[in-house]
Amino acid sequence: MSDTVTLTIDGREVTVPKEMTILDAAATIGIDIPVICYHPHLTANGLCRVCSVDAGWRVQAAACVTQVADGLKVETRSEDVCRGRKTILELLASTVNLEEAPEILALLEEYGADTERFAGSEKRTAPVYDDNPFYLRDYNQCINCWRCVQVCAEDAQYVFALSYDGRGFHTQIGTFMGDGMMDTTCVFCGQCVGACPTGALKPKRQALLEQGYDPDSIFEQTRRKRRPQNKAE
Amino acid sequence: MSHPAVDLSLLKPYLENVAHRGRTMLLPALHYAQSLYGWLPREVQVEISHALRVPQADIHGVIEFYTMLYNEPTAKKVIRVCEDSACSLGGCHELMQAIETQLGLRPGETAADGQITYEHVPCLGMCELAPAALNGERPAANLSPDAVPAFLEGRYPEAQGNSYGEPRHLLARVGKVDPTSLNDYRAHGGYIGLTNALQMTPEQVIEMAEKTGIVGRGGAMFPTGRKWRFTRGAPGTPAEKHIVINADESEPGTFKDRYLLEDDPFSVIEAATLAGYAVGAENGWIFVRGEYPRAFHRLTHAVEQARAAGYLGREIMGQPGFHFDIEVRLGAGAYICGEETALFEAIEGKRGFPRIKPPFPTTHGLFYQPTVINNVETMVAVLVAFNLGVEEWLKLGTAQSPGTKLFCLSGNIAKPGLYELPFGLTVREIIEMAGGVPGNKKVQAVLMGGAAGVFIGPDKLDTRLTYEDTRQANIPLGSGVIMVFDETADLRQAMYELARFFAHESCGKCFPCQLGTQRQLELLDHIAHNGGAKPTDKQTLLDVGFTMTETSLCGLGQTAASAIVSAIHLWPELVTAEG
Structure with a gap:
C-alpha cells in the first residue's frame, strides 16, 4: 500500500502522506484554510469549525482534524463553506470582545462578517480576575479555544489547574470551586498566557505597561516577598 | 456561605472500595456522595479527588457539566417539573404555577429549611404522561394543579406507562412480568434466546443478527450486525472489548426505552449478554439517564439477580470460556451523553x-x-428476532424495514403512549389508532423523529413509516417520535421550546453549536414572546441553522436546527409576520 494519497483541493491535485490532515495538505500547495482554535503544537480538537471545508460528504469537515483520502475533492472556499465561516465569525463577534485578537478581526474583515448582526444579544461576560502577580484573566475576551486548559494539562505541563465552569453557551474557563490562581495547583509557568490567542490571558506587566505605569512601579506592584518572610508577618 | 461540618467518615468506606478503579468511578462516587450530603461540598470533592486521583479542577468541571450534580447547598429532595414540548402541550405551566404557589419557591430555589429544591427541567422522558414531574426519585404522571399537594407530600400515585400495539414482540413482557423477578422472566420465555445462541458459534450469531436487517433504533440507523462484526474483528482480547447499552434516552418526545428498562430489565441484560457472546466482549455497560432513577434501580437489581443465577460472570450458563458481566451506570442530567462518544467520556469520569x-x-x-454501542430498543430487537426466528421476524414489516418498531405518541392525541407496530403504517393510521386528536380538532403539525427531527404538515400524514419511505420524504424516523400539535397549538412557542432544549443541552465544545443554539433561542424567544419577527430574522435563523447543521462537531449540533428550519420552510409566516 502506498504511503501517499492524491486528492484535489480547490481544483488542484496534490499528493501528500496519507496521514496528513486536509489543513496541512492544503498548506503544501499554498492554500490557506483559516483556523482559530488550532495551534500546531497542541492537540487539535476541532472546536472553532472555521476550518470547515466541503469534502463532498453529508456535512462539512473540519480540516484540522480530518485526514486526507485518495480521490477526495475538497472545496475550501465554496459558497456554502463561506456561509458557515461567516456565520461562525458573526456568532463569535456577538459573544466575545475580540479587540485584542487581530487574527480573528482580520477574518471578520475577510469574510465580510456583519459584527452587528446579533446586536443586543447576550454576551459571555465575567469579571476580570486579577488574583496573582503574573497574569490577568479577562474571560470577556475568551473564545473557549481550550489552549490554556490543554497546556495546563496533558499537552504540556500536567498541572491541571484549569477546567470549565458551566456548559453550552455559558461555558467558561474555570478553576476548582472558582479559587484564585494562587490557591490552585498553578505553577505560573506562563504557558497558558503564551498560548492564548485573544488577550484573555495577559502578563500583568504588559497590562500595567499598557496602562502607562513605568517599570519601577510595576516591579513594586507585582513583587511578592519570599514565603518564609510572609509567614513571619 | 456557612454550612454544618461535613462528616467525611460516611463517605470514606465507599471510596476505599472503589479507589483502585480510579477516574471511571467519578460519576458513581459523586452520586453516592450527593445521596449522603444532598450536594457536593468542597471537602467532599477534595476527598474524592484524593481517592480517585482526579485533579480537583477536573472534578469541578464535571460537576459543572451535569445539571443533577450540585456544588452549592441543595436539598436532598428535588422537585423536577418537565418544561419541554409534550408537557407544555399538556399544561405544565399551570402545574408550575400551582407548585410555586404552594412551595413559595421560584425555579432553582431551595427552601429556607433546606428540605426541598424546586426546578424546571428539560424532558423527563414521560411525554405520554404529560405533564410529568419527579418528586425525588418518584415519577408522577398527568399532574393537574389540584394534585399538587398530594404530589409534594409523596401521596400521588407513582407513574405507570401506557403501551399499546399489535403484535407485541419487544413489549411482549411489558406489564406482564414482575420486573424484579428473574424467575418470572424465565417463566415468560426469558433466556431461551441466549440458550439457543450458545449452541451456535459467535460467527453464526453475527450472521443471524445481520440477517434480521435490524438497524440502529436510536436514530442513526447503522446496521447492527455489521457493527457487531466490525467490533468482533477489531484487534483486542475479549477482556479489552465492550458492549455498551445506550439508555440515555433524553430527547423530547422519546420515551420508548423507559418501558423496556423499567418493565422488562432482564431482556436488556440478556440482549447485552447475547451481544457479548457474538462480539467476543467481556465487559457490559448500561448507561441510564439520570432522570430514570426507577429504571436504574430495577436494572441494578436485575443485574445482581442475573449474576447470582450464573447468567452473568464467568463461564455463563456453563459455557466454557464465555465470560460477561454488566455494570449499570447512572447519568446526571446531560442529553449530550446520548451521543455515543460523549457517553464513553461520562463513563470514564469526564465532562460529556x-x-x-x-x-x-x-x-x-x-x-x-x-x-x-447500541440503543436499548436495538439490542432488545435483536434478541426478539432470535427468539422469534429470523424467518418470522422478516415476515413482519416491509422487505427493507423488517420487524416491529416502538413509536412514541404524545402531544394532542387521545391515547398517548408507546405503540409497538410493524413498519409500514402511515402516520395517519397510527394517529387514528391512538384515538385521533381530542375535541374533533384538526392536526396542524406533527413533530416526527424527536426534537432533532422535522415538522410535517397535514399533507404528509399518508407517509408510510418505513426506512425507505421516510428517507424519500426526508422525514427522519429517528427514535420513533410522533408528537401531534392540533390546530390551536402555538407553533412559535413549540419552536421556542425546542430551541431552549438545545441551548440548554449544547455541551459547549464546538463554536457553531454553543453559540448557534443560544442565538437561535434568543431569536425565537423574541419572535414568540416579545413582539414577533424582525424582517431579518428568517434569514438569520436559516444561516444559523445551516451553519450548525453543516459545521457542528457532533449529531446534537448537526440536528439542533432541524425541526426549526423545517417549520420555517413549511410556515414562513411564523418567523416573518409580526406579533
Missing part, C-alpha cells in the same frame, strides 16, 4: 464532550477500546 470521529467506537470506543 463528544469526541472527533473517526476513529469510530468499533475500534476506539470506551477507554479507547473496541466497543459495540
Whole structure:
C-alpha cells in the first residue's frame, strides 16, 4: 500500500502522506484554510469549525482534524463553506470582545462578517480576575479555544489547574470551586498566557505597561516577598 | 456561605472500595456522595479527588457539566417539573404555577429549611404522561394543579406507562412480568434466546443478527450486525472489548426505552449478554439517564439477580470460556451523553464532550477500546428476532424495514403512549389508532423523529413509516417520535421550546453549536414572546441553522436546527409576520 494519497483541493491535485490532515495538505500547495482554535503544537480538537471545508460528504469537515483520502475533492472556499465561516465569525463577534485578537478581526474583515448582526444579544461576560502577580484573566475576551486548559494539562505541563465552569453557551474557563490562581495547583509557568490567542490571558506587566505605569512601579506592584518572610508577618 | 461540618467518615468506606478503579468511578462516587450530603461540598470533592486521583479542577468541571450534580447547598429532595414540548402541550405551566404557589419557591430555589429544591427541567422522558414531574426519585404522571399537594407530600400515585400495539414482540413482557423477578422472566420465555445462541458459534450469531436487517433504533440507523462484526474483528482480547447499552434516552418526545428498562430489565441484560457472546466482549455497560432513577434501580437489581443465577460472570450458563458481566451506570442530567462518544467520556469520569470521529467506537470506543454501542430498543430487537426466528421476524414489516418498531405518541392525541407496530403504517393510521386528536380538532403539525427531527404538515400524514419511505420524504424516523400539535397549538412557542432544549443541552465544545443554539433561542424567544419577527430574522435563523447543521462537531449540533428550519420552510409566516 502506498504511503501517499492524491486528492484535489480547490481544483488542484496534490499528493501528500496519507496521514496528513486536509489543513496541512492544503498548506503544501499554498492554500490557506483559516483556523482559530488550532495551534500546531497542541492537540487539535476541532472546536472553532472555521476550518470547515466541503469534502463532498453529508456535512462539512473540519480540516484540522480530518485526514486526507485518495480521490477526495475538497472545496475550501465554496459558497456554502463561506456561509458557515461567516456565520461562525458573526456568532463569535456577538459573544466575545475580540479587540485584542487581530487574527480573528482580520477574518471578520475577510469574510465580510456583519459584527452587528446579533446586536443586543447576550454576551459571555465575567469579571476580570486579577488574583496573582503574573497574569490577568479577562474571560470577556475568551473564545473557549481550550489552549490554556490543554497546556495546563496533558499537552504540556500536567498541572491541571484549569477546567470549565458551566456548559453550552455559558461555558467558561474555570478553576476548582472558582479559587484564585494562587490557591490552585498553578505553577505560573506562563504557558497558558503564551498560548492564548485573544488577550484573555495577559502578563500583568504588559497590562500595567499598557496602562502607562513605568517599570519601577510595576516591579513594586507585582513583587511578592519570599514565603518564609510572609509567614513571619 | 456557612454550612454544618461535613462528616467525611460516611463517605470514606465507599471510596476505599472503589479507589483502585480510579477516574471511571467519578460519576458513581459523586452520586453516592450527593445521596449522603444532598450536594457536593468542597471537602467532599477534595476527598474524592484524593481517592480517585482526579485533579480537583477536573472534578469541578464535571460537576459543572451535569445539571443533577450540585456544588452549592441543595436539598436532598428535588422537585423536577418537565418544561419541554409534550408537557407544555399538556399544561405544565399551570402545574408550575400551582407548585410555586404552594412551595413559595421560584425555579432553582431551595427552601429556607433546606428540605426541598424546586426546578424546571428539560424532558423527563414521560411525554405520554404529560405533564410529568419527579418528586425525588418518584415519577408522577398527568399532574393537574389540584394534585399538587398530594404530589409534594409523596401521596400521588407513582407513574405507570401506557403501551399499546399489535403484535407485541419487544413489549411482549411489558406489564406482564414482575420486573424484579428473574424467575418470572424465565417463566415468560426469558433466556431461551441466549440458550439457543450458545449452541451456535459467535460467527453464526453475527450472521443471524445481520440477517434480521435490524438497524440502529436510536436514530442513526447503522446496521447492527455489521457493527457487531466490525467490533468482533477489531484487534483486542475479549477482556479489552465492550458492549455498551445506550439508555440515555433524553430527547423530547422519546420515551420508548423507559418501558423496556423499567418493565422488562432482564431482556436488556440478556440482549447485552447475547451481544457479548457474538462480539467476543467481556465487559457490559448500561448507561441510564439520570432522570430514570426507577429504571436504574430495577436494572441494578436485575443485574445482581442475573449474576447470582450464573447468567452473568464467568463461564455463563456453563459455557466454557464465555465470560460477561454488566455494570449499570447512572447519568446526571446531560442529553449530550446520548451521543455515543460523549457517553464513553461520562463513563470514564469526564465532562460529556463528544469526541472527533473517526476513529469510530468499533475500534476506539470506551477507554479507547473496541466497543459495540447500541440503543436499548436495538439490542432488545435483536434478541426478539432470535427468539422469534429470523424467518418470522422478516415476515413482519416491509422487505427493507423488517420487524416491529416502538413509536412514541404524545402531544394532542387521545391515547398517548408507546405503540409497538410493524413498519409500514402511515402516520395517519397510527394517529387514528391512538384515538385521533381530542375535541374533533384538526392536526396542524406533527413533530416526527424527536426534537432533532422535522415538522410535517397535514399533507404528509399518508407517509408510510418505513426506512425507505421516510428517507424519500426526508422525514427522519429517528427514535420513533410522533408528537401531534392540533390546530390551536402555538407553533412559535413549540419552536421556542425546542430551541431552549438545545441551548440548554449544547455541551459547549464546538463554536457553531454553543453559540448557534443560544442565538437561535434568543431569536425565537423574541419572535414568540416579545413582539414577533424582525424582517431579518428568517434569514438569520436559516444561516444559523445551516451553519450548525453543516459545521457542528457532533449529531446534537448537526440536528439542533432541524425541526426549526423545517417549520420555517413549511410556515414562513411564523418567523416573518409580526406579533
